[in-house]
Amino acid sequence: MHQDISVPANPLKTLDLFCRVVDNYGDIGICWRLARQLVREHGIAVRLWVDDLASFKRIWPEVDPAAEVQQLAGVTVQHWRGQDGAFTAADIPDIVIEFFGCEIPPAYVEAMAQRAVKPVWFNLEGLSAEQWVEGCHTLPSPHRSLKLTKYFFFPGFNERTGGLSFEADLEARRQTFLRENRATAFLSGLGVTPQEQENLKVSLFCYDDAPLPALFDAWQHAPRAITCLVPEGVARGAVEAFLGTPIQPGAAATRGALTVRVLPFLPQTDYDKLLWSCDFNFVRGEDSFVRAQWAGKPFIWNIYRQDKNLHHTKLNAFLKIYEPVTPALADAARAWNGANHTEVDWQASWQVLQGELPALTTAAEDWLRKLLANGDFLANLLKFAARLVP
Numbered sequence: 001m002h003q004d005i006s007v008p009a010n011p012l013k014t015l016d017l018f019c020r021v022v023d024n025y026g027d028i029g030i031c032w033r034l035a036r037q038l039v040r041e042h043g044i045a046v047r048l049w050v051d052d053l054a055s056f057k058r059i060w061p062e063v064d065p066a067a068e069v070q071q072l073a074g075v076t077v078q079h080w081r082g083q084d085g086a087f088t089a090a091d092i093p094d095i096v097i098e099f100f101g102c103e104i105p106p107a108y109v110e111a112m113a114q115r116a117v118k119p120v121w122f123n124l125e126g127l128s129a130e131q132w133v134e135g136c137h138t139l140p141s142p143h144r145s146l147k148l149t150k151y152f153f154f155p156g157f158n159e160r161t162g163g164l165s166f167e168a169d170l171e172a173r174r175q176t177f178l179r180e181n182r183a184t185a186f187l188s189g190l191g192v193t194p195q196e197q198e199n200l201k202v203s204l205f206c207y208d209d210a211p212l213p214a215l216f217d218a219w220q221h222a223p224r225a226i227t228c229l230v231p232e233g234v235a236r237g238a239v240e241a242f243l244g245t246p247i248q249p250g251a252a253a254t255r256g257a258l259t260v261r262v263l264p265f266l267p268q269t270d271y272d273k274l275l276w277s278c279d280f281n282f283v284r285g286e287d288s289f290v291r292a293q294w295a296g297k298p299f300i301w302n303i304y305r306q307d308k309n310l311h312h313t314k315l316n317a318f319l320k321i322y323e324p325v326t327p328a329l330a331d332a333a334r335a336w337n338g339a340n341h342t343e344v345d346w347q348a349s350w351q352v353l354q355g356e357l358p359a360l361t362t363a364a365e366d367w368l369r370k371l372l373a374n375g376d377f378l379a380n381l382l383k384f385a386a387r388l389v390p
C-alpha cells in the first residue's frame, strides 16, 4: 500500500464577507478589494454581502444596483437587505468575515453554530497606528451562548499586526507603469493637457471640511505651477468656488500658478493609476490612505472624523511611525485635519514641502518596501485561519 505523502489541500475554500456601508466609499472599497483578491489569488469562493449597491457602483461601474445577486470579477455579490431569514448549516462557508463590526444576522450566527466544523469567524477592524492595536490583534472573543469564537484581526504597519493588504502583482504593475511612462497616456485619456502634465501634479481626495480654500489660495502663488486633479464630487463647494462653474468632468480653470481640473470619479483600479501618476497625493479615510502608501509618493491624509477628536490621536500615532515624515509634512498634515495648535501659513508651508519633494519621494519608496516586508494582510489572515482548522 502507498503511503499518502501529499500535502493536505487548504480546507478553507468558501467565504462570506459582510459589509455595511456606513458612509462614503471606504467600507465597500476595502471589502471589494479583499473579495477580488481572495478569488484571484487564493481560489476561494467568495460571497460579498453588501447593503449599498449605489455606493459600490461609484467605484465599480459594472455593478447593477437593482440586482439581488450578481457575479462580478468572480465574486458573488449579494444585496444585503438585513435578511434575517432562515439559514441552515449548509449556507455557512468555511470562513465568515464581518467588516468593521457590522452585525451579521442572528439566524446566520445560529446556523454557524450548527455546522459540524465551525467556520473560522473574523471581525476585521479599522486601521490605526496606535500601539494598543498590537495587543488586540488576533484576540479571541467566545460567543456568550453558542460554541463559536470570533477573532479580531487588525491591519497595521508592523509584523505584530495583520499588515496592509496588497495584491501579489501590485508592485510589479506599478513599476511597469512608471518604467514605460504610462502616466502620460493615462492622464491624456482623462483630458489632462500636455501643459498641465508639465506642472507639478497633485491628486485631491478629501472631506468637505478640509481647509481647501486656503490651500487653493496658497497654490496660486506656488513657486512651481501646479495641476490639481480632483475626481468629480470631491470637495464640491471649494472646487466649484474656484472654477466659478458647476462641477462636471472636464471642467478646468487656471488662476495664477494653479490649474484645477475635474476628472470623472474613477473606477477603483484607475484611482491607483492616478496616485502613481501624481507627484503628491491628498487622500482620506482608510483605503485611499493605504493605496497612497503603495503608490510610493508623498501624501497628506485627511483622516475620517471621529467623536472627541479621536481621529487626532490616530493621526498623531501615524505621524509618529511614518518614517518619511518631516516637520513641514507633519505640520501640514495636522493643519489639514484641524489638529494644529497654531495658524498655518499654507503658502510658506507649501514652499517648504515643494522643496522637500525629491527627498520625500525617495523616503516614500523606502517606506513602501518596508511595508511590503510585513506581508499581505489577506495572506496573513488566511495563514492564521488555517492554523485554527481542526
Ligand SMILES: Cc1cn([C@H]2C[C@H](O)[C@@H](COP(=O)(O)OP(=O)(O)O[C@H]3O[C@@H](C)[C@H](O)[C@@H](O)[C@H]3O)O2)c(=O)[nH]c1=O
Binding pocket: 021, 022, 023, 024, 025, 026, 027, 028, 029, 030, 058, 059, 205, 231, 264, 265, 266, 267, 268, 269, 271, 284, 285, 286, 287, 288, 289, 304
Ligand atoms: C477618489 C476616488 C476614490 N475611489 C475609491 C478608493 C477607495 O476604495 C474608496 C474611498 O475610500 P476611503 O479612501 O477609505 O475614503 P472614504 O471617506 O470614501 O471612506 C471611508 O472611510 C472610512 C475610514 C470609514 O470607515 C468609512 O465609513 C468611509 O467614510 O473610493 C475610487 O475608486 N475612485 C475615485 O475616483
